[in-house]
Amino acid sequence: MIDAASYTRRDTLRDGTSVEIRALHPEDEVEMLAALGQTSAQSRRRRFFVPKQHFSDRERDFFMQIDFEHHVALVACVDDAGIVGGGRYIVAEPGRAEMAFMVIDAWQGRGIGGLLLRHLIALARDARLGELTAEVLPENAAMLRLFDRFGFVRAKGWDPDAIHLELKLT
Known part of the structure; x- marks a missing residue:
């Protein structure tokens, strides 16, 4: 089984730029907040469904304290730019998790x-999840x-203003 908490892989973007895809760590909080500061109001609304300006302490704790289960x-992460995006899944019920991204x-x-x-x-397949949603x-x-x-x-889906998507993993 893959240890998601220590996950790290090198990959290459279409333009040849090297990128590291790795687990989010608690010490990334300042850089994550800085990255969020580099997103437009439209990008934040597309991610959070509201025009998010800032995050409460509770929200920051939720986003940064990951159990990797x-x-x-x-x-x-890109060498000369730091964190340029992030994604996550959260298990909503046994076997099913919801995904979200921001770049x-x-x-x-x-x-x-x-x-x-x-x-x-x-990682979701390795964790034996049966379905991902967004x-x-x-x-x-x-x-x-x-x-x-x-x-x-x-x-x-449950939200009439959003499109609900599903991917069966099994």
């Missing part, structure tokens, strides 16, 4: 979301295309 979080604006469209998604799917705003065409490329299908 029920909550798995990875970051994408800073300057790095969007370069393949980081796809790398994070591929690595998270591998909620995506209808306007977020790039994310919808990404999930479609990885085999996610539309299904009935």
